[in-house]
Amino acid sequence: xxxxxxxxxxxxxxxxxxxxxxxxxxxxxxxxxxxxxxxxxxxxxxxxxxxxxxxxxxxxxxxxxxxxxxxxxxxxxxxxxxxxxxxxxxxxxxxxxxxxxxxxxxxxxxxxxxxxxxxxxxxxxxxxxxxxxxxxxxxxxxxxxxxxxxxxxxxxxxxxxxxxxxxxxxxxxxxxxxxxxxxxxxxxxxxxxxxxxxxxxxxxxxxxxxxxxxxxxxxxxxxxxxxx
Amino acid sequence: xxxxxxxxxxxxxxxxxxxxxxxxxxxxxxxxxxxxxxxxxxxxxxxxxxxxxxxxxxxxxxxxxxxxxxxxxxxxxxxxxxxxxxxxxxxxxxxxxxxxxxxxxxxxxxxxxxxxxxxxxxxxxxxxxxxxxxxxxxxxxxxxxxxxxxxxxxxxxxxxxxxxxxxxxxxxxxxxxxxxxxxxxxxxxxxxxxxxxxxxxxxxxxxxxxxxxxxxxxxxxxxxxxx
Amino acid sequence: xxxxxxxxxxxxxxxxxxxxxxxxxxxxxxxxxxxxxxxxxxxxxxxxxxxxxxxxxxxxxxxxxxxxxxxxxxxxxxxxxxxxxxxxxxxxxxxxxxxxxxxxxxxxxxxxxxxxxxxxxxxxxxxxxxxxxxxxxxxxxxxxxxxxxxxxxxxxxxxxxxxxxxxxxxxxxxxxxxxxxxxxxxxxxxxxxxxxxxxxxxxxxxxxxxxxxxxxxxxxxxxxxxxxxxxxxxxxxxxxxxxxxxx
Numbered sequence: 140x141x142x143x144x145x146x147x148x149x150x151x152x153x154x155x156x157x158x159x160x161x162x163x164x165x166x167x168x169x170x171x172x173x174x175x176x177x178x179x180x181x182x183x184x185x186x187x188x189x190x191x192x193x194x195x196x197x198x199x200x201x202x203x204x205x206x207x208x209x210x211x212x213x214x215x216x217x218x219x220x221x222x223x224x225x226x227x228x229x230x231x232x233x234x235x236x237x238x239x240x241x242x243x244x245x246x247x248x249x250x251x252x253x254x255x256x257x258x259x260x261x262x263x264x265x266x267x268x269x270x271x272x273x274x275x276x277x278x279x280x281x282x283x284x285x286x287x288x289x290x291x292x293x294x295x296x297x298x299x300x301x302x303x304x305x306x307x308x309x310x311x312x313x314x315x316x317x318x319x320x321x322x323x324x325x326x327x328x329x330x331x332x333x334x335x336x337x338x339x340x341x342x343x344x345x346x347x348x349x350x351x352x353x354x355x356x357x358x359x360x361x362x363x364x365x366x367x
Numbered sequence: 368x369x370x371x372x373x374x375x376x377x378x379x380x381x382x383x384x385x386x387x388x389x390x391x392x393x394x395x396x397x398x399x400x401x402x403x404x405x406x407x408x409x410x411x412x413x414x415x416x417x418x419x420x421x422x423x424x425x426x427x428x429x430x431x432x433x434x435x436x437x438x439x440x441x442x443x444x445x446x447x448x449x450x451x452x453x454x455x456x457x458x459x460x461x462x463x464x465x466x467x468x469x470x471x472x473x474x475x476x477x478x479x480x481x482x483x484x485x486x487x488x489x490x491x492x493x494x495x496x497x498x499x500x501x502x503x504x505x506x507x508x509x510x511x512x513x514x515x516x517x518x519x520x521x522x523x524x525x526x527x528x529x530x531x532x533x534x535x536x537x538x539x540x541x542x543x544x545x546x547x548x549x550x551x552x553x554x555x556x557x558x559x560x561x562x563x564x565x566x567x568x569x570x571x572x573x574x575x576x577x578x579x580x581x582x583x584x585x586x587x588x589x590x591x592x593x594x
Numbered sequence: 595x596x597x598x599x600x601x602x603x604x605x606x607x608x609x610x611x612x613x614x615x616x617x618x619x620x621x622x623x624x625x626x627x628x629x630x631x632x633x634x635x636x637x638x639x640x641x642x643x644x645x646x647x648x649x650x651x652x653x654x655x656x657x658x659x660x661x662x663x664x665x666x667x668x669x670x671x672x673x674x675x676x677x678x679x680x681x682x683x684x685x686x687x688x689x690x691x692x693x694x695x696x697x698x699x700x701x702x703x704x705x706x707x708x709x710x711x712x713x714x715x716x717x718x719x720x721x722x723x724x725x726x727x728x729x730x731x732x733x734x735x736x737x738x739x740x741x742x743x744x745x746x747x748x749x750x751x752x753x754x755x756x757x758x759x760x761x762x763x764x765x766x767x768x769x770x771x772x773x774x775x776x777x778x779x780x781x782x783x784x785x786x787x788x789x790x791x792x793x794x795x796x797x798x799x800x801x802x803x804x805x806x807x808x809x810x811x812x813x814x815x816x817x818x819x820x821x822x823x824x825x826x827x828x829x830x831x832x833x834x835x836x837x838x839x840x841x
Binding site: 208209210211212213214216217220221222224225299302303304306307309310317320321324332333334335336337338340341344345348349352 | 369370432433435436437438439440441442444445448449450452453531532534535538545548552556557558559560561562563565566569570573
């Protein structure tokens, strides 16, 4: 890949783009980990949040509230810098970043999903109950299929927040696109000035986020026309 | 089992002072940046109206998309390190932070404000036109006030969400809350406690912002309270 | 053609389409100054569309509309000038929810007529008194009943000192018990000699106040007669059917 880039952009920029492209994969891995991890935890929290048990609901509410209120940057610091010192253990940056972003993602996703569930009219729940369905049957067969349709556009949209969020992980030395961009910008090489390198890094992020943004908008439009 | 040593933060007057100054800097930079961001965002939202010259409209749209689809850190580093070289001008890092916050917030605000503008009932526009309003007055006196009232809660939560990302300005040396945390943990090596305290500060400040902004709501939109 | 006449509104051979669908067909109508016209007809017959063309809220493709000797056409430079002379009252009131009743009446005078605040306020209070709700002046529209809101909407339109008033089903969105307060206001206005064009199904109002009743169906004017003629002896089958349903 780098060879191809070198042949197009020349030695210097080809190499640079190669490095950034290589670093981008770590941004993608982290984003996917956070999205999948956050999706799973978020799903659990969503279910707890609407479960018939009050203690579970309270727990889920507090979880969602807490991880929505705490800055992602602080989560990264606590897990990446605080935990290793406090517990005298070694936490690799990728782990700290993954956990922090998972917590962040799960809280926001469960909020989105709960909103979608709540937008399903009460009558739908009552209908299921009337024919003798349990809470979980009702949820799985009646409510969730409708809620998922509503939730998909904002879920895809939140993926953008996750990708942008990963850019903070460089602070705890996670080797991603941002970290390499900053390294190159600091290199003082001619042609790698900050006003060149940061727009390029931005372009890389844009290339990841913009398609998702378009997809999210497209899905939302389709949902709106279907509901009409 | 756990050996919490929060007093390692309180015992030093210097640490406490750094925290206070950090909180103050975060507060005013976010507030001022937010206000300018709101003004710019409103302008960007209006520029995306169908009646605006297509080039200008496209420019506003592209700006919003670029900001919304790239991370704040990248924008901030560009503003702090790239832009001064590019424009051959020097400015302080405070100015960079303020500018970065303003530019960043404006795109998110504009998207929200635009959704409010788009949801203006047709009848309101027809009523204003039938009374002889020109487009400019229609937008300024009828559409915008109603749109802002409608999206105010979204603007508040977006503002608070963005506030939580401003810790990154410590990366260009702004002595904000996050900077204070790093300052302290570099000296007492109690990273865990320091960042817990920092989180609590951020949380209470978000809370305060929400309280203040919700308090303003009644003043800003008196018709809403009377409903 | 251009010299002043005492015709308020002249519509000649007017046609209007929404895409391929023709909503108004070959409309010819002349309304003299001081005339009170009631337009009725089944829903979808184009009556609202017709009066919305008069103040350029909607455009038309063929024919010619002249309002107060001004040609109203698609692409006209200054539709505001004609809109000031033509007041309009809507089915859904369309008061500005963020302004008090008084400010609803004042703001258009400031912005459109360029009056100063004191003068505008005076005018506003005069007309709020005329529609009998001066005591609600400082409330917001949402705090008022539908009937009160519609009366404010009438007052707001009158504040602009229009020469023609258009009513687009002004009582259709009201609870039955509030219809009369609005009709009374309209009757009073009719007695004052205002040129009025009302799209309404209130046949009582038509009988009392209208000089002519116009019946529309499928985008065409198919009857244009005095109320007595129209009620007692409608010429067209569709008009008979319509009256049968509505009375």
